[in-house]
Amino acid sequence: MNRGAEVTAGDIARLADVSRAAVSNWRKRYPDFPKPVGGSMSSPTFPLDEVEQWLEANGRMPTRTAVDRLHLVLQRASMDTDDAIAAIVRRLSDAEARTGPTAQAVAEILAIADEIGLGAVQEALATRFVDLRDRRGAGGRSTSTEVAALVAELAQPQGATVMDPACRTGVLLHAALTRRAARVVAQDADDDLVAIARARLASVDGVARVEVRRGDLIDDAFGDTRVDIVVSDPPNGGGWPYEELAGDLRWEYSLPPRSEPELAWIQHALARLHPGGHVWMLLPPGVAERPAGRRVRRELLRRGALRAVIALPTGVTAPYNMRRHLWMLRRPEVVDGPQAVLMVDAEQPWPEAAEIIRSAMRAHRADSPPPDTVGAHAVRLDPVSLISEDVDLTPSRHVSGAHPAHDFTQVSATRTRLAAMMSALPETLPPVHTRRSSRDPVADTTVGDLIKRGTLVVLAEPGAALHVGDVLISSTGPRPELLVVDDTDDGRTLDGRHICLRSNPDHWDPWFLVGCLGSAANLRRVVSTGSIPRIEVRRARIPSLSRPEQHLYGEYFRRLREMLAGLQQATALGEEFVEMTVGGLLAGTLDTDG
Numbered sequence: 206m207n208r209g210a211e212v213t214a215g216d217i218a219r220l221a222d223v224s225r226a227a228v229s230n231w232r233k234r235y236p237d238f239p240k241p242v243g244g245s246m247s248s249p250t251f252p253l254d255e256v257e258q259w260l261e262a263n264g265r266m267p268t269r270t271a272v273d274r275l276h277l278v279l280q281r282a283s284m285d286t287d288d289a290i291a292a293i294v295r296r297l298s299d300a301e302a303r304t305g306p307t308a309q310a311v312a313e314i315l316a317i318a319d320e321i322g323l324g325a326v327q328e329a330l331a332t333r334f335v336d337l338r339d340r341r342g343a344g345g346r347s348t349s350t351e352v353a354a355l356v357a358e359l360a361q362p363q364g365a366t367v368m369d370p371a372c373r374t375g376v377l378l379h380a381a382l383t384r385r386a387a388r389v390v391a392q393d394a395d396d397d398l399v400a401i402a403r404a405r406l407a408s409v410d411g412v413a414r415v416e417v418r419r420g421d422l423i424d425d426a427f428g429d430t431r432v433d434i435v436v437s438d439p440p441n442g443g444g445w446p447y448e449e450l451a452g453d454l455r456w457e458y459s460l461p462p463r464s465e466p467e468l469a470w471i472q473h474a475l476a477r478l479h480p481g482g483h484v485w486m487l488l489p490p491g492v493a494e495r496p497a498g499r500r501v502r503r504e505l506l507r508r509g510a511l512r513a514v515i516a517l518p519t520g521v522t523a524p525y526n527m528r529r530h531l532w533m534l535r536r537p538e539v540v541d542g543p544q545a546v547l548m549v550d551a552e553q554p555w556p557e558a559a560e561i562i563r564s565a566m567r568a569h570r571a572d573s574p575p576p577d578t579v580g581a582h583a584v585r586l587d588p589v590s591l592i593s594e595d596v597d598l599t600p601s602r603h604v605s606g607a608h609p610a611h612d613f614t615q616v617s618a619t620r621t622r623l624a625a626m627m628s629a630l631p632e633t634l635p636p637v638h639t640r641r642s643s644r645d646p647v648a649d650t651t652v653g654d655l656i657k658r659g660t661l662v663v664l665a666e667p668g669a670a671l672h673v674g675d676v677l678i679s680s681t682g683p684r685p686e687l688l689v690v691d692d693t694d695d696g697r698t699l700d701g702r703h704i705c706l707r708s709n710p711d712h713w714d715p716w717f718l719v720g721c722l723g724s725a726a727n728l729r730r731v732v733s734t735g736s737i738p739r740i741e742v743r744r745a746r747i748p749s750l751s752r753p754e755q756h757l758y759g760e761y762f763r764r765l766r767e768m769l770a771g772l773q774q775a776t777a778l779g780e781e782f783v784e785m786t787v788g789g790l791l792a793g794t795l796d797t798d799g
Contacts, residue, residue, distance in 0.1 A: 211243055211250035219280055221260055222267045222653050222743065235263075267657045270665050271321045272329045275314060279333070282310035287337040290330055291397035294404045297323070321666070324408035331374045331401050336739070339523075347373055348438045348487065349522040350701055353380040355559050356436055356531065359566055360485050362386040365433035368477055370425075371470065372417065375402030377436040382409040386434075389413060390427050392420030422473060423449055431479050438487040438522075439470040458504035462497040471534065472501075475510060478536035483512075487522070488530050493598035502596040506546065506588040509537045513547040513569060516600040518558045525681070525738070528552070530600075531562075543588040545572075550582055550600040611785045612794050619782045626775045633768040635761060647750060652706070653743035660712040663742065664705040671697050674715045676706040678722065683738040685731070687723050689715045704742060713747075714755040720762030721747050 218225045241249035260266040279285040318326040335347045357380035367381045372391035403417040420426030445466035455476040461468040474484040505511040513533035547569040551558035565575045565583035575583035655661040673695045679686040727745040789795035
């Protein structure tokens with residue numbers, strides 16, 4: 206910060222990651238604490254440069270990443286609101302507008318951009334914007350980067366023109382640009398979202414042409430434009446301007462009902478494609494089954510427009526409390542008729558689910574059924590079988606039972622594996638003992654304090670190299686994943702879905718940290734309560750035990766996690782055995798022992 210800036214006690218508390226009461230105590234206990242230079246008796250202000258020097262000299266300045274410092278700039282400039290962040294973003298992309306009341310904040314943010322790159326700063330600002338909008342329920346949610354990357358991979362946008370007619374913050378088009386789309390065009394009805402998306406897309410290296418405008422279903426900013434690919438995560442729920450657009454020529458597959466805005470967005474996207482172009486659209490699961498939309502769904506099938514419906518795992522993209530469907534559609538050629546439809550039900554952990562989807566789509570593009578490796582999760586159907594009375598396109602209702610029943614040899618082999626796994630479980634169960642002696646309660650401290658002291662380091666920037674003994678924590682909840690990096694992952698880089706805690710081996714046992722962080726008490730502290738549960742690991746509390754005691758506890762925690770992993774594997778295999786057996790009994794390939 207520049208010399209001359211002033212901060213309140215609340216600002217100091219945020220700067221030092223402590224409570225305001227702690228700041229009040231410092232003022233009373235330490236004569237050298239900076240004196241007020243302004244404000245009022247009830248809310249004095251202090252010289253920021255002196256405050257930072259005092260915090261550094263007394264070991265109370267926390268280690269902060271560039272993104273942490275960016276958030277502090279916003280807070281100090283009183284610009285930590287969604288509309289203020291959008292204003293900052295506009296100024297960052299306009300050199301002639303870097304004057305006025307936000308000039309100081311813009312200059313500081315540009316200095317951070319010099320360190321980590323303008324693209325990283327734009328991404329951090331967009332993330333903060335979405336988080337703030339989400340907290341006040343203003344519709345700022347954004348597609349997750351993992352899902353956006355998969356959509357871009359499946360869409361194959363290299364050299365193509367790609368459109369998003371309801372772009373939000375531009376996540377999907379950003380992923381398309383990283384896969385060398387030649388041109389991207391986007392619109393959104395929200396001016397602030399347009400500003401965020403425009404800045405985010407402009408920061409991608411390359412020679413692609415980028416156009417982001419204000420627009421919606423009524424005032425279409427690209428009504429005369431035809432593109433190769435449409436990717437979108439359009440607004441869900443509510444209604445759409447039915448009366449104003451009832452006679453529009455875009456409704457080739459029947460007029461969407463008043464209560465089905467998603468079916469209007471689907472047809473809008475198809476109308477903006479060249480013949481043979483594809484749509485990849487994220488939709489709520491109700492679009493596949495609601496009675497009001499069955500006429501449109503039937504027409505999409507009958508004319509060969511709908512090509513795939515993919516059910517993603519729960520919690521991989523916003524809103525995180527439900528599964529989302531990814532529809533793939535194709536603008537038919539003149540002679541096109543009904544086409545085979547791929548159904549995928551991928552309710553597995555994300556890496557496994559993504560690979561199932563890739564494998565099934567590769568086979569579908571080759572006009573082949575899904576390979577055996579994903580046959581339990583995907584099926585390729587004749588559209589005639591889908592054009593029933595309800596026209597229900599929910600993947601789970603078609604994938605289940607679409608494959609032949611397992612024979613006796615397969616079921617028997619699975620039973621043998623399950624019996625062996627269950628017989629090994631008692632050996633993994635650690636013993637428990639009552640305490641043989643009493644001891645005083647153990648003092649504890651927060652992870653934030655340990656970071657300030659230097660015994661723990663937090664790494665959050667993607668791309669950082671991982672070392673053996675690092676502790677990985679997923680950055681979103683509701684129950685964070687906790688891992689210890691071993692020899693197999695040494696040197697791997699940190700991804701955007703995790704943060705890393707690195708400890709001095711002389712201070713902290715990694716398995717002890719994992720056990721503490723995963724406790725019920727700490728989960729209540731670190732998981733935020735928003736619709737996107739975020740992990741604030743600095744709030745976690747760690748008992749202050751000696752290194753030998755930590756090792757004993759850590760080894761026990763490791764054994765508990767191994768036991769839990771064994772139980773989960775046995776449960777999964779047990780469910781598979783039950784499903785195989787029931788299917789075989791009903792199909793007549795198996796018999797009971799009676």
